Amino acid sequence: MNRFRAFINGADIRRFRFWVQLGFFFLLVYGGYFMINLGQSLPTFSCGFNQPGRAGVCYLLPLQHQTHIPWDSIISGRGLGILTGLLTFLAWLFVFNKAWCGYACPLGTIQDWMTSLRQKLGIRYATYNLDWFTRLKKIKYILLILLIVIPFLMANSVAGLPKLPDDMGTPFCKICPARMVIPAMTGDFSQWTVDFSTGTAAAMTGLGMLVLGIFFVGGFINKRFFCFFCPMSALHSLFSKVALLKLRKDGSKCTRCGDCYRACDMQIREIADDVESTTLVKDDCMMCFKCVAACPEEGALKASFMNIPIYESTEAGFFKRMTKRGKK
Amino acid sequence: MTKLRRLALGFALLSGCLGGAAQAGPLWFSDRPPSADWSKHAHHSHGGMVERGRQGVSVKRLWLRDGRVPASAVYPQFGDDAEIAVLGIDGKNLAPELFKVNSGGGITFPMAEEGFYNAYLIERRVEDDVLKTSIVKAEVLKHSCSEGHDPAFTASRMPPRDHAGIALDIIRERRPGEDFHTRMRSGDELVFRVNYNGSPAAGAHVSLTTQQGWSKQVMADADGRAVFGMIRDYYPAWHEFDKRHSEAFLVTAEFRADEPGELHGTPFRQAHYTATLPGTFYPSELEYSSYLVGLLVALVAAALAAGSVFFYRLKHGRPARERLQ
Numbered sequence: 302m303n304r305f306r307a308f309i310n311g312a313d314i315r316r317f318r319f320w321v322q323l324g325f326f327f328l329l330v331y332g333g334y335f336m337i338n339l340g341q342s343l344p345t346f347s348c349g350f351n352q353p354g355r356a357g358v359c360y361l362l363p364l365q366h367q368t369h370i371p372w373d374s375i376i377s378g379r380g381l382g383i384l385t386g387l388l389t390f391l392a393w394l395f396v397f398n399k400a401w402c403g404y405a406c407p408l409g410t411i412q413d414w415m416t417s418l419r420q421k422l423g424i425r426y427a428t429y430n431l432d433w434f435t436r437l438k439k440i441k442y443i444l445l446i447l448l449i450v451i452p453f454l455m456a457n458s459v460a461g462l463p464k465l466p467d468d469m470g471t472p473f474c475k476i477c478p479a480r481m482v483i484p485a486m487t488g489d490f491s492q493w494t495v496d497f498s499t500g501t502a503a504a505m506t507g508l509g510m511l512v513l514g515i516f517f518v519g520g521f522i523n524k525r526f527f528c529f530f531c532p533m534s535a536l537h538s539l540f541s542k543v544a545l546l547k548l549r550k551d552g553s554k555c556t557r558c559g560d561c562y563r564a565c566d567m568q569i570r571e572i573a574d575d576v577e578s579t580t581l582v583k584d585d586c587m588m589c590f591k592c593v594a595a596c597p598e599e600g601a602l603k604a605s606f607m608n609i610p611i612y613e614s615t616e617a618g619f620f621k622r623m624t625k626r627g628k629k
Numbered sequence: 630m631t632k633l634r635r636l637a638l639g640f641a642l643l644s645g646c647l648g649g650a651a652q653a654g655p656l657w658f659s660d661r662p663p664s665a666d667w668s669k670h671a672h673h674s675h676g677g678m679v680e681r682g683r684q685g686v687s688v689k690r691l692w693l694r695d696g697r698v699p700a701s702a703v704y705p706q707f708g709d710d711a712e713i714a715v716l717g718i719d720g721k722n723l724a725p726e727l728f729k730v731n732s733g734g735g736i737t738f739p740m741a742e743e744g745f746y747n748a749y750l751i752e753r754r755v756e757d758d759v760l761k762t763s764i765v766k767a768e769v770l771k772h773s774c775s776e777g778h779d780p781a782f783t784a785s786r787m788p789p790r791d792h793a794g795i796a797l798d799i800i801r802e803r804r805p806g807e808d809f810h811t812r813m814r815s816g817d818e819l820v821f822r823v824n825y826n827g828s829p830a831a832g833a834h835v836s837l838t839t840q841q842g843w844s845k846q847v848m849a850d851a852d853g854r855a856v857f858g859m860i861r862d863y864y865p866a867w868h869e870f871d872k873r874h875s876e877a878f879l880v881t882a883e884f885r886a887d888e889p890g891e892l893h894g895t896p897f898r899q900a901h902y903t904a905t906l907p908g909t910f911y912p913s914e915l916e917y918s919s920y921l922v923g924l925l926v927a928l929v930a931a932a933l934a935a936g937s938v939f940f941y942r943l944k945h946g947r948p949a950r951e952r953l954q
C-alpha cells in the first residue's frame with residue numbers, strides 16, 4: 302500500500318493531466334458521434350453548439366434558455382425545469398468539483414495546448430499584476446449575473462421598461478469563444494459569422510468574433526487566459542466548498558517557498574501565502590494539482606476525495622519529478 | 630383499392646366531408662391559425678405552432694386549407710364523410726378531435742411524446758367514371774428542449790415512416806444530419822418520396838408551391854423521388870428583414886391508375902389520387918450572416934491584442950523566467 306502511495310505521489314502530474322485531458326477532449330467533443338449523451342447540465346464547456354459531436358451540453362446553455370421565463374411561470378413545470386437542471390449540475394460538481402476545469406473542459410484543454418505551443422516556440426508568457434488581477438477577476442461574476450438576468454429581462458418588462466430584444470438570447474454564448482472554437486474541432490465553422498439580421502444580433506455576434514480574436518492571442522500569451530473570465534468558473538465557485546474533491550493544505554508544514562504559486566497557471570497567490578486555511582479551492586482554481594506536484598514539503602498540499610488523500614506532496618515525489626525534468 | 634379500404638376500416642371514422650363552397654383545391658393541412666384571435670391560443674415551438682393541453686401536453690391544431698398557393702388558400706369547413714387519422718410515434722391512431730368554427734375547421738390531437746406525427750384526411754368521390762381521392766397529409770414534429778437532446782433517442786425518432794394502407798403517400802426524406810432543431814431554408818435541396826400503395830409512384834406529377842405562389846413541377850423518378858431546390862421567396866425592405874420569418878410551402882403529388890372498381894355502389898374505370906404535404910421554410914443564413922466580416926473582426930481584434938502585448942513588452946522589461954511544472 303505504501304509503495305502504491307509512493308508511486309502515485311511520485312506521478313508526473315503533467316503527463317497524467319495531458320492524457321486525461323485528451324481523453325475528455327475526445328469524449329466531450331466527439332462522443333456524440335458515438336451516441337454518448339451525458340445530459341444537459343454538464344459543469345464544463347461541452348459546447349451545445351457542437352452538434353452532433355457533443356457528448357452532453359454545457360449547463361450555461363440550458364440555463365440561459367431556462368431563465369428566459371415570465372414571472373408567472375416560475376411556479377410551474379418550467380420553474381421545476383430550472384431546479385432539476387441546477388440539481389443535476391450540482392450533482393456533477395459535487396463529485397469532481399473544479400477538476401472539471403483542470404481535467405475535462407475542452408476549452409481549458411485547448412488553452413493548455415496553446416500554452417504548450419508557446420513554450421515550444423520559446424515565447425515569454427504574460428501575467429497580471431496584483432491590482433489588475435483583483436480587478437479583472439470580478440468580470441466572471443458580472444458575466445454570470447448578466448447571463449441570468451438578460452434572458453429574464455427578455456421575458457419580463459421590469460419597471461415599465463420594454464423587454465430586451467430576442468436577439469439578446471443566450472447572451473453569454475454569443476460572446477463565448479467555445480461557440481466558435483469547439484464546433485470548429487469537428488470542421489463546423491458555421492458559428493464564425495456576424496449576423497446582420499438586426500442591430501442587436503450584429504452587435505452580439507460581432508462582439509463574439511472580437512472575443513474570439515482576443516482569445517487566440519490572450520490564450521497564447523497568458524496561461525488559461527479565458528478561464529479567468531469564465532462565468533462557469535464563477536458558478537462552480539459558489540458551490541465548490543461542499544464538493545467531495547478537495548485541495549487541502551497543512552499550513553504547519555508549509556515553508557512559503559512559493560514553488561506552488563510559481564507552478565499555478567491561475568496565479569493563485571493564496572496557495573503559497575495562506576497557511577491558515579485547510580481547504581484552498583479559490584474561485585479561479587481549476588484543481589489541476591500542479592501545485593501539489595511542485596511542493597517539496599511532505600504532506601503540505603494534498604488532493605483528497607471524501608477526506609481520503611489521493612495525491613499529496615512528498616519530498617521523494619518532488620525529487621523524482623525534478624530529476625526526470627532535469628534529464629530532459 | 631383494397632388497401633385503401635383496409636385503411637378506412639382501421640381509421641377512426643369521424644364525421645366530416647368537405648362540404649360548403651366550391652373547392653379550388655387541393656386541400657391541405659396547416660398549423661397557421663386563420664385569425665389573430667386564434668393565434669393567441671397557440672405559441673411557437675420546434676415543429677410549429679402548438680397549444681397547451683391538459684396537464685401541459687402539447688396539442689396540435691391543424692386547419693384545413695383549400696388552394697394551391699399558401700398565402701391565399703382559404704380555410705374551408707368540414708362536411709361529412711372524410712376519413713381522418715393521426716398516426717402517433719408508434720404508428721397507432723390517436724383518434725383526433727374534429728373542430729368546426731366560423732373561420733374554418735380542422736383537427737386537434739395531443740402530442741405527448743417527442744417525434745413526428747402523421748395526420749391524414751382522406752376524401753373520395755366518383756366523378757365521370759373516375760374515383761377521385763384526396764389524401765391530405767401533415768407530418769408534424771413535437772420537440773421541447775426541456776425533454777433533452779439524447780442523440781440516440783433523436784436518431785431513433787428521425788426516420789420518416791411509410792404507412793401501409795395510404796394509397797398515395799408523400800414522404801419527406803430527412804436532410805443530412807437532421808435533428809429536431811433543423812430548419813429547412815432557402816437554398817436547401819428537399820427530397821420527397823411518393824409511394825403508391827407502398828411502392829414508388831414512378832411518374833407521379835409532383836409540384837412544390839411556395840407561400841407567394843412560385844411553383845415547380847417534376848416527375849417522380851423510378852424510386853418515386855422528387856427533388857426541389859428551395860428558392861428565396863422573401864424580399865422585405867432591409868430594415869424589416871426577420872431571420873425567423875417562416876413561409877409555408879405545399880407539395881402536391883398526382884397519380885393516375887387504371888384500376889376499375891366501385892365506391893358505395895358507384896362504378897369507376899380509373900382512379901386519380903391527389904396527395905398534399907405542407908412544410909415550412911426560413912431564409913438562408915447566408916442572407917444575413919457574413920463569414921468575411923466575422924473573420925475580419927476576429928483578425929483585427931487579434932492583431933490589436935498581439936500589437937498591444939508586443940509594445941507593452943518593448944516598454945517594460947522581461948517577466949520572470951517560466952518554470953515548467
Ligand code: SF4
Binds near residue numbers: 346347348360478479
Ligand atoms: S457557447 Fe459557451 S456557454 Fe454556450 S454552450 Fe457553448 S460552451 Fe457553453
Ligand code: SF4
Binds near residue numbers: 344403527533
Ligand atoms: S474556467 Fe476554463 S476550464 Fe473551466 S469551464 Fe471555463 S473555460 Fe472551461
Ligand code: SF4
Binds near residue numbers: 561
Ligand atoms: S491552486 Fe493548485 S490546483 Fe488550483 S489552479 Fe493553482 S496549481 Fe492548480
